[in-house]
Amino acid sequence: xxxIRELHQQLVSKERSAVEIAQEALNHIEKTEPSVKSFLAxxxxxxxxxxxxxxxxxxxxxxxxxxxxxxxxxxxxxxTKGVKTTCASKMLENxxxxxxxxxxxxxxxxxxxxxxxxxxxxxxxxxxxENSAYHxxxxxWDLACVPGGSSGxxxxxxxxxxxxxxxGSDTGGSIRQPASFCGVVGMKPTYGLVSRYGLVAFASSLDxxxxxxxxxxxxxxxxxxxxxxxxxxxTSLKVDVPSYAKSLRPDFRPKGKLKVGVIKETFGTGAxxxxxxxVEKAVELLQELGAEIQVISCPRFQYGLxxxxxxxxxxxxxxxxxxxxxxxxxxxxxxxxxLDMYCKTRAAGFGPEVKRRIAVGTYALSAGYYDAYYLxxxxxxxxxxxxxxxxxxxVDVLISPTAPTTAFRAGEKADDPIAMYLSDLMTxxxxxxxxxxxxxxxxFDEGGMPxxxxxxxxxxxxxxxxxxxxxxxxxxxWYKRVPQILA
Amino acid sequence: xxxxxxxxxxxxxxxxxxxHCQLGTETxxxxxxxxxxxxxxxxxxxxxCLGLPGTLPVLNQTxxxxxxxxxxxxxxxxxxxxxxxxxxxxxxxxxxxxxISQYDLPIAEHGHIEIELVDKKGNAxxxxxxxxxxxxxxxxxxxxxxGTDMSGSAYSLVDYNRAGVPLAEIVSEPDLRSGAxxxxxxxxxxxxxxxxxxxxxxxxxxxxxxxxxxxxxxxxQKEFGTKVEIKNMNSFNAIQRAIDYEIxxxxxxxxxxxxxxxxxxxxxxxGGQRTISMRSKEGSSDYRYFPEPDLTPIEVSADQREAWAAxxxxxxxxxxxxxxxxxxxxxxxxxxxxDDRTTAEYFEAVVTAGADAKLAANWVQGDIAGYLKNEKKTxxxxxxxxxNLAELIGLITDGTISGKIAxxxxxxxxxxxxxxxTLVEERGLVQISDASELEAIIQKAIDDNPNQLxxxxxxxxxxxxxxxxxxxKATQGKADPKLxxxxxxxxxxx
Numbered sequence: 012x013x014x015i016r017e018l019h020q021q022l023v024s025k026e027r028s029a030v031e032i033a034q035e036a037l038n039h040i041e042k043t044e045p046s047v048k049s050f051l052a053x054x055x056x057x058x059x060x061x062x063x064x065x066x067x068x069x070x071x072x073x074x075x076x077x078x079x080x081x082x083x084x085x086x087x088x089x090x091t092k093g094v095k096t097t098c099a100s101k102m103l104e105n106x107x108x109x110x111x112x113x114x115x116x117x118x119x120x121x122x123x124x125x126x127x128x129x130x131x132x133x134x135x136x137x138x139x140x141e142n143s144a145y146h147x148x149x150x151x152w153d154l155a156c157v158p159g160g161s162s163g164x165x166x167x168x169x170x171x172x173x174x175x176x177x178x179g180s181d182t183g184g185s186i187r188q189p190a191s192f193c194g195v196v197g198m199k200p201t202y203g204l205v206s207r208y209g210l211v212a213f214a215s216s217l218d219x220x221x222x223x224x225x226x227x228x229x230x231x232x233x234x235x236x237x238x239x240x241x242x243x244x245x246t247s248l249k250v251d252v253p254s255y256a257k258s259l260r261p262d263f264r265p266k267g268k269l270k271v272g273v274i275k276e277t278f279g280t281g282a283x284x285x286x287x288x289x290v291e292k293a294v295e296l297l298q299e300l301g302a303e304i305q306v307i308s309c310p311r312f313q314y315g316l317x318x319x320x321x322x323x324x325x326x327x328x329x330x331x332x333x334x335x336x337x338x339x340x341x342x343x344x345x346x347x348x349x350l351d352m353y354c355k356t357r358a359a360g361f362g363p364e365v366k367r368r369i370a371v372g373t374y375a376l377s378a379g380y381y382d383a384y385y386l387x388x389x390x391x392x393x394x395x396x397x398x399x400x401x402x403x404x405x406v407d408v409l410i411s412p413t414a415p416t417t418a419f420r421a422g423e424k425a426d427d428p429i430a431m432y433l434s435d436l437m438t439x440x441x442x443x444x445x446x447x448x449x450x451x452x453x454x455f456d457e458g459g460m461p462x463x464x465x466x467x468x469x470x471x472x473x474x475x476x477x478x479x480x481x482x483x484x485x486x487x488x489w490y491k492r493v494p495q496i497l498a
Numbered sequence: 499x500x501x502x503x504x505x506x507x508x509x510x511x512x513x514x515x516x517x518h519c520q521l522g523t524e525t526x527x528x529x530x531x532x533x534x535x536x537x538x539x540x541x542x543x544x545x546x547c548l549g550l551p552g553t554l555p556v557l558n559q560t561x562x563x564x565x566x567x568x569x570x571x572x573x574x575x576x577x578x579x580x581x582x583x584x585x586x587x588x589x590x591x592x593x594x595x596x597x598i599s600q601y602d603l604p605i606a607e608h609g610h611i612e613i614e615l616v617d618k619k620g621n622a623x624x625x626x627x628x629x630x631x632x633x634x635x636x637x638x639x640x641x642x643x644x645g646t647d648m649s650g651s652a653y654s655l656v657d658y659n660r661a662g663v664p665l666a667e668i669v670s671e672p673d674l675r676s677g678a679x680x681x682x683x684x685x686x687x688x689x690x691x692x693x694x695x696x697x698x699x700x701x702x703x704x705x706x707x708x709x710x711x712x713x714x715x716x717x718x719q720k721e722f723g724t725k726v727e728i729k730n731m732n733s734f735n736a737i738q739r740a741i742d743y744e745i746x747x748x749x750x751x752x753x754x755x756x757x758x759x760x761x762x763x764x765x766x767x768x769g770g771q772r773t774i775s776m777r778s779k780e781g782s783s784d785y786r787y788f789p790e791p792d793l794t795p796i797e798v799s800a801d802q803r804e805a806w807a808a809x810x811x812x813x814x815x816x817x818x819x820x821x822x823x824x825x826x827x828x829x830x831x832x833x834x835x836x837d838d839r840t841t842a843e844y845f846e847a848v849v850t851a852g853a854d855a856k857l858a859a860n861w862v863q864g865d866i867a868g869y870l871k872n873e874k875k876t877x878x879x880x881x882x883x884x885x886n887l888a889e890l891i892g893l894i895t896d897g898t899i900s901g902k903i904a905x906x907x908x909x910x911x912x913x914x915x916x917x918x919x920t921l922v923e924e925r926g927l928v929q930i931s932d933a934s935e936l937e938a939i940i941q942k943a944i945d946d947n948p949n950q951l952x953x954x955x956x957x958x959x960x961x962x963x964x965x966x967x968x969x970x971k972a973t974q975g976k977a978d979p980k981l982x983x984x985x986x987x988x989x990x991x992x
Contacts, residue, residue, distance in 0.1 A: 090552040103551065110545045112552060211551040215791035244554050245793050326791055329584050332595035333549045337656070349648060353588060376586075376786040385788060 012036070012172040015081055015229045022069060022080050029062035029069070029080030033124050036082035040126065040173045046496065048148050049158075049168035050127040051087045051097060058082065061124045068122070077232050077256075079122030084168040084177035087128035088135055089220070090209040091115050098211050099143035100133045102334045102341045102360035112209020113244065114178060114220050114237045121236045126174050129164030133362045134331065135185055135213040137161050138434040141425050142364045149421070151494040152194060152460055156418040159189030159434075162223070166193040169223045172497060176233050177223040182213050183319050184414070184438025186221045187450035191413035191463025194452045194492070196230045196480065197223045199438075201471050202445035203248035205234075206241030212330040214323035215246075217442040225490060227451065227481040231255035234473065250471060258474055259481045263301040269479065271297055272307035272406035277437050280313070282415035289454030289462040290412045293483060297410075300486055302479070305406055309398040314391050315440035316432060321375050321388035322443070327365075328372030334360060367428065396444040403469040408479050411437050413450040413463035437465055447473045451480045452489040461489075509714045509749050512722055513674035513741060517687050519666045519697040520637065520705040521564045527636050527664035528555030528598065535703050539642075539657035547636075547662035549593035554792050557582075561664040562605070563806060564696040565634045566798060568666050569606025570807050571690050572629045579797055580605045582634075582790040587783055590656050591639040599667075601787040604633035605796065611690065612815045613682045614833060622822075622829035627683050628671030637663040666697070672711070672722075677741035681734040684708050685837075689814040693839045701732050708737055713759075714748045723748070724759045728773055730766045740766040744773050817842055825855040834863045840877045841867075847884030853891040861887060865908055881915030882908075890918040902975055903927050931978040933985065936969075939977070940985050943968040954990060965990065 090108035132142035140163025162179030166189035181199035190197025222233035336342030336356030346352025375384035453464035468476035529546035583601035609629035645651035691697035713723035751757040821832035
């Protein structure tokens with residue numbers, strides 16, 4: 012499937028209609044879905060209707076934006092008015108939102124064509140999409156492997172070219188880690204750049220919506236469309252959104268202007284050899300391309316994971332309290348009284364990982380434990396942030412592997428939550444600090460599975476992150492490889 | 499307290515109040531639905547106040563303004579930096595199963611108010627009551643049970659119209675020592691929020707709700723006694739009676755051991771005039787408070803605070819004090835007038851227009867108040883301006899008309915307005931104060947009633963009233979009463 016820019020050109024030149032493009036995507040989905048299973052729901056009628064509107068506009072001679080007519084997948088934890096939004100949970104099996112999330116509204120306004128709602132770990136809790144209450148999603152590069160998570164469906168759908176771009180959410184790595192596993196570009200913007208209104212909350216202070224694409228330019232275009240201040244989200248930032256795509260350059264000039272830091276603590280700490288080597292090679296290439304390389308220490312980086320696993324579950328325990336069978340969603344029918352109804356509803360409606368995190372969060376916030384856990388974690392969070400601040404006083408962007416490994420086999424870590432949690436070791440500190448970061452393919456392991464490199468930027472410096480990623484992408488040319496199933 | 503008279507000297511009562519005021523904003527604290535009371539169930543709702551998945555709260559800035567103004571009026575320090583927290587508990591009337599409230603950094607703290615208690619003899623006692631804090635939070639919805647309560651019902655229904663209505667919770671220090679003090683404190687809080695125009699203070703509709711914390715201890719004992727919470731009072735009288743009942747119950751429990759005092763919530767049973775146990779607070783709920791991540795911290799700059807402070811009206815305590823010191827009113831009069839801001843402001847306008855303060859007070863809280871009560875009207879409904887009332891009072895003071903005439907024409911003035919002077923002239927109601935003119939009229943009244951005169955002179959002095967009546971009848975009430983009395987006395991003696 013072509014890029015946004017190519018498709019836009021085809022539409023504007025009337026070489027193809029938006030309906031034709033949508034139909035092509037839907038046909039392809041029909042072919043690939045049985046093996047990849049990216050989607051919880053394919054919204055074919057919806058897509059054709061939206062595409063028709065774009066065609067009408069073109070026919071009327073109206074100008075269309077770059078996203079008009081572009082097939083897109085939406086992670087199923089973003090509310091879409093009139094379209095079921097399940098969060099891959101039994102709890103919301105039949106939940107049809109009566110309102111539209113800000114991000115999907117912006118996409119509708121931009122003329123993007125939603126082809127379906129993508130699979131995820133239940134309530135975005137997980138790193139493999141195996142925690143979906145409905146089905147697992149398979150990695151397009153090796154169907155026996157997981158696509159990563161929690162936005163596994165969004166990543167796989169782009170890798171399998173079921174849509175041009177997709178939207179995910181990232182709380183501790185849920186965009187970047189699956190992007191890495193599926194060999195695509197995935198970006199988590201600065202906390203507050205994209206409105207969270209309508210994103211079903213997992214951990215409010217960490218959640219952020221971002222794009223998946225096969226090229227950096229497409230992510231830049233998609234980010235431009237969804238970013239910006241939203242009065243419905245008190246945590247959204249009052250900033251102007253720059254034109255990320257327009258400012259992308261083919262190379263770094265003048266030489267030495269761009270300073271790249273390699274995070275010392277993300278090497279030699281248990282990551283796969285192939286992963287470390289691939290990222291080191293990528294750094295060498297950046298240097299050849301004119302970047303100045305430094306090794307940077309973030310001494311508290313390693314405390315990110317334990318800090319995250321206090322803060323995120325704490326917030327989640329409150330955010331998920333509303334699913335009680337009273338107002339909407341699933342209700343266990345056999346409750347004898349109110350408490351019994353609550354207990355049976357939540358026991359049957361939530362999966363094990365969600366329950367584990369609710370239990371951890373409830374415990375961490377309990378009287379007598381609050382200071383030792385939640386408060387301490389908040390202090391650690393501040394220190395981790397300070398490490399990044401110190402680093403960005405020296406360099407423009409930071410580099411690390413996105414994940415310690417490539418995609419693992421389905422079922423391999425399903426019974427070992429700690430092993431699963433370690434998958435987000437490199438990405439979590441970025442959420443704690445609220446920074447923008449992107450994962451870009453930087454090679455393949457001996458099994459042919461993609462490896463991702465994480466590029467972290469300073470607050471609101473998405474432009475620099477995208478610039479480095481774009482220059483690297485154009486020089487390294489990893490995007491030329493496609494999964495076997497597409498060959 | 500009516501009984502346990504000896505115990506009065508032995509026990510000390512410690513009372514604190516938690517008052518919830520619904521802030522009178524048009525829309526809810528975190529969303530756009532209307533706050534209006536009494537609508538059909540679940541018609542003033544939206545995705546945010548229902549806590550639908552993915553929704554986020556946005557603070558209504560008017561709520562912040564009202565809370566800061568209330569904090570300033572309660573003499574609190576306004577926090578330059580405060581925040582919201584989540585208070586977690588499961589209940590069907592709470593859509594998110596947590597309430598967005600303020601925990602350790604409330605918007606206002608360390609305040610006080612002055613209450614004034616006037617006894618039956620008119621003696622006033624003033625007392626300063628500490629205000630621990632004021633914080634903002636969202637109200638919950640309302641449960642409607644098929645039976646009497648949830649456990650006794652096959653089902654319960656929830657109305658979320660009230661969910662998200664803004665509240666200011668005001669917590670007092672444990673400075674109150676009797677039911678009367680507590681009720682007066684609550685009244686003063688209501689006066690203040692009404693003066694500010696931020697809460698209608700309607701206890702029946704629940705826009706002002708008070709919870710009482712109460713304990714007793716032997717005088718001299720350092721530790722507080724076991725604290726009991728009382729809820730469900732929907733009038734100030736009920737607050738007073740509930741406390742007085744509970745004081746007796748607790749002292750009796752301490753002395754006789756017939757009852758026990760446990761940390762619990764009790765309900766005021768209006769029908770039975772008693773408090774009844776609702777639930778134990780032992781091992782009470784852990785609300786697992788933590789900072790609300792969906793809202794950014796609240797910052798109130800010194801400039802903003804001062805701008806809001808400048809908008810505050812003169813508050814009830816200051817008015818009461820001024821009325822007594824500057825205008826020479828009794829504590830009783832000052833309290834009655836100040837109770838309602840419109841009344842106080844009307845009264846002040848009458849005084850400003852030149853009327854004597856005491857007379858103005860009498861008219862406002864006497865005949866006018868009586869009229870308004872009978873007609874079920876308010877001061878906003880009457881046509882009599884403050885200037886006109888001052889004019890009317892002036893007509894009495896300078897002897898143009900009698901008080902009686904003034905009372906007679908008052909209803910017309912209240913309904914139609916206009917100048918009392920013009921009305922008096924039009925209707926020829928000017929008082930007859932000319933001594934010779936009056937003497938002739940009185941002489942005629944005596945001459946026309948020889949029998950009564952004879953009886954009077956034989957000692958039936960009560961008949962003096964009869965002659966006054968005759969004079970008033972002859973003059974259509976216009977005879978100067980003082981002068982009439984003087985002349986009549988002289989002429990009756992012969």
